Amino acid sequence: MTTSRRTTIAAVIAVASSIALIATGCSSAPSASSNEKVTLTLATFNNFGYNDALLAQYQTLHPNVTIVQNIAKTSDDAQTNLFTKLAAGSGLGDIEAVDGDWMPKVKQYPDKFVDLASAGNKGRYSDWKTAGGTAGSKLIGLGTDIGPEAICYRADLFKAAGLPTAPADVAKLLTGDWNNYYSVGKTFQAAKTGAAWFDSAGATFQGLANQYQNFFEKDDGTVVAATNPDVKAAFQSVLAASATQSAHLAEWSTDWAGGMAKGAYATMLCPAWMLGVIQGDSPAVKDWNIANVFPNGGGNWGGSYLLVPSQGKHTDAAKAFADWLTAPEQQIQAFTVAGTFPSQVAAYKDPTLTGATNAFFNNAPIGTLYIDRAQAVKITPFKGVNYGSVMSAVQNGLTRVEQGQQNVADSWTQVLSDIKALG
Amino acid sequence: MTTSTLPSKPRSPRRIAFSQTLGRWDIKFSPYLYISPFFLLFAIVGLFPLLYTGYVSLHEWDPIGGQGKFVGFDNFAWVFGQRQFWLALRNTMTIFLLSAVPQIIVAILIAAVLDTNLRAKTFWRMGVLLPYIVMPVAVTLxxxxxxxxxxxxxxxxLAHFGMAKIAWHTDVLPSQIAIATMVNFRWTGYNALILLAGMQAIPRDLYESASLDGAGPARRFFSITIPQLRPTLIFVIITATIGGLQIFDEPRLFxxxxxxxxxxxxxxxxxVYLYNVGWFQSGKFxxxxxxxxxxxxxxxxxxxxNVLITRRIASNEGGHKR
Structure with a gap:
């Protein structure tokens, strides 16, 4: 609540531009020679695993460079910030992190970003990761991590329900399609441990959505979510299972985090970067473990890119830094900090990665495990400009049913009208 | 001024005339100069954005691509056709009522208490302002x-006292009450202080003569304090209205x-709907x-x-007839 008499948009613009002014004020002074003092701002979100020690390494290699990292809380915050400042024409960091899910929106404006292709980073990524960062003939995004998915589970709850608890046995139990996952859930629920089988319909739906080539959109970007029978079937099947097996905790809500700590659910879909989230939200839980399996094969959820906006003053220095930061060696370090799994193919042969274990997850061999999960990913979903908006509309629909505000049919009807309203 | 335009005159009064002119200008224009900072500032941060927003609203406008083609009032027609817009309008009204009404009533009561002869006055006055200092984002979190x-x-x-849990994040009214609570927490003290300042300006002899006439505390409050507070009340209600209808941080971060x-x-x-449409979702400015x-x-x-209602209530109850 503010006492300002201006219209809100004026206030928003004023705030945005003043932030932009402050930000540009900090990073002016054009660079001429390579030895001149340069300050680079690196804008990321969540936890990329770029800790002070990693950044200090680059500053030791390049004494003239000072690095300032700005971290947004969520991917959504980072997205809003990026587009506001792209519109303002100033105020962006020298390097901006972009989530794969809204990368297509960013790729509409290739001339706002610097071409990052170099001899050094040729062949660094799998083809689909490179394609995700390419706009037209320009490589505007260098891949950081990917999100191959496994299943995280609570061994204590599995034990209470009389299910196997060793990771290999759990993996065997869950091998199969989604119906198999739900039928194990049924067995689990029958034991009445007091906990639910999975956290939310929303998260589970993400797992399904990432297993289709053209789920919401055709390759030319036309939105087909309303007519694609796969979408409706996924919506209905997830909600049918969630009626009895979900903890009904909307993802990322305070209750979802609380439920994780209190053992409200026994399993959750677990892209590599989720490990950091779980450890952060339920630090006292001793029984989390990871099963090397995923319903219906493999799936990738998330993963990001680094971009260099051309509005920056030191684009050359920023390009060199982004290239260094996304090289396999540095990404492996980031992985050991935050579990952000490398998208760089060379990293998969590195002993630091293959030998990596995670003490919090009962020494799960996360290196080899997630290499397996990455290799199980067979499909690269097409995500266009409208992917994020359509996903929000569908997620809202799932939440409405989970919270008991609507039945499945009514909620689906509203999803259709919300998708239509996107225009 | 006219004399100075004739150069053929032998004794030109130009110098004197000019200083006279300056003097006249000083009287005529300098008051405008003195008050101009407000109007300049208002023009830059108030009027210009307002008009420019109006200009944008008549066009297709991409946040990054910029101005598109002129579409007249199509954008307004689109907004009025959206189910979400009407829901947002309803929510804005209910959250506004849930926050502004209790907020002002409680603020008047707090101000009335602070207006009495309390010990450690400054402590209490600072105390009620404390929530205002806290960042709204922190309050929301x-x-x-x-x-x-x-x-x-x-x-x-609630569960401890055997009551049912309330679905604060699911049901319409509870979620709006939760948000209104955050707004009230932050703004009640601020409004109380402004009302307190207004109360202190009420002449004390009014109260004295009222007590001599046998008016009790309640009667004094309703017949003297409230009517005398009218200008302050109008200010507080108007700012609360503007703020209440523009509420953003709390619902955005809820x-x-x-x-x-x-x-x-x-x-x-x-x-929040504006933000969703402009930035978060489709990027249509x-x-x-x-x-x-x-x-x-x-x-x-x-x-x-609000102004009409406030005027009415105050002058009816106030007993100072026109």
Whole structure:
């Protein structure tokens, strides 16, 4: 609540531009020679695993460079910030992190970003990761991590329900399609441990959505979510299972985090970067473990890119830094900090990665495990400009049913009208 | 001034005339100069954005691509055709009522208490202002933790006393009450202090003569304090109206998952809707600008209604007839 008499948009613009002014004020002074003092701002979100020690390494290699990292809380915050400042024409960091899910929106404006292709980073990524960062003939995004998915589970709850608890046995139990996952859930629920089988319909739906080539959109970007029978079937099947097996905790809500700590659910879909989230939200839980399996094969959820906006003053220095930061060696370090799994193919042969274990997850061999999960990913979903908006509309629909505000049919009807309203 | 234009005159009074002119200018124009900073500032940060937003609202406008083609009032028509817009309008009104009304009533009561002869006056006055100093974002984060459905403080407390849990993040009214609580927490003390300042300006002899005539505390409060407070009340109500209708931080941050405003738009306010349309979802500035203008007109309309009502109540109860 503010006492300002201006219209809100004026206030928003004023705030945005003043932030932009402050930000540009900090990073002016054009660079001429390579030895001149340069300050680079690196804008990321969540936890990329770029800790002070990693950044200090680059500053030791390049004494003239000072690095300032700005971290947004969520991917959504980072997205809003990026587009506001792209519109303002100033105020962006020298390097901006972009989530794969809204990368297509960013790729509409290739001339706002610097071409990052170099001899050094040729062949660094799998083809689909490179394609995700390419706009037209320009490589505007260098891949950081990917999100191959496994299943995280609570061994204590599995034990209470009389299910196997060793990771290999759990993996065997869950091998199969989604119906198999739900039928194990049924067995689990029958034991009445007091906990639910999975956290939310929303998260589970993400797992399904990432297993289709053209789920919401055709390759030319036309939105087909309303007519694609796969979408409706996924919506209905997830909600049918969630009626009895979900903890009904909307993802990322305070209750979802609380439920994780209190053992409200026994399993959750677990892209590599989720490990950091779980450890952060339920630090006292001793029984989390990871099963090397995923319903219906493999799936990738998330993963990001680094971009260099051309509005920056030191684009050359920023390009060199982004290239260094996304090289396999540095990404492996980031992985050991935050579990952000490398998208760089060379990293998969590195002993630091293959030998990596995670003490919090009962020494799960996360290196080899997630290499397996990455290799199980067979499909690269097409995500266009409208992917994020359509996903929000569908997620809202799932939440409405989970919270008991609507039945499945009514909620689906509203999803259709919300998708239509996107225009 | 006219004399100075004739150069053929032998004794030119130009110098004197000019200083006289300056003197006249000084009297004529300098008052405008002195008050101009406000108007310049208003023109730059108030009027210009307002008009420019109006201009944007008549066009297709991409946040990054910029101005598109002129579409007239199509953007407004689009907004009026949206189910979410009407939900947002309803929510804005209910959250505004849930916050502004109790806020002002409680603020008057607090101010009345602070106006009496208390010990440690400054301490209490600073005390009521304390919530105002806290960042709204911090208030929201703390309160949304407290209002969590399954593990929140308030529901735990309710469960402790054997009452049913309330679906703070699911049901329409509870979620709006939760948001209104954050707004009230932050602004009640601030309004109380402004009202207190107004109360202190009321001549004390009015109270004295009223007590001599046998008026009790309640009678004195309603027949002297409230009517005398009228100008201050109008100010407080107008600012509370503007603020209440523009409420953004609290509903935006109430739930961090999904699209801001709730899965069924339970607490989607007009400003949050504007943000969703302009930035978060589709990036259509034309639509967002149209919403901003509609919001502006709503605020003006409610502001006028408020002024009329406030005038009426105060002069009826006040007993100072015109």
């Amino acid at each position: 703390i309160f949304s933790q407290m209002f969590s459905q399954d593990y929140g403080f308030i529901n735990n407390l 739930d961090t998952g999904g699209l801001p405003g709730g899965a069924s738009q339970q607490w989607l306010t007009l400003t 034309g639509h967002a600008a149209a919403i901003a203008w509609i919001l502006f007109l709503v605020i003006v309309a409610i502001g006028i209604v």
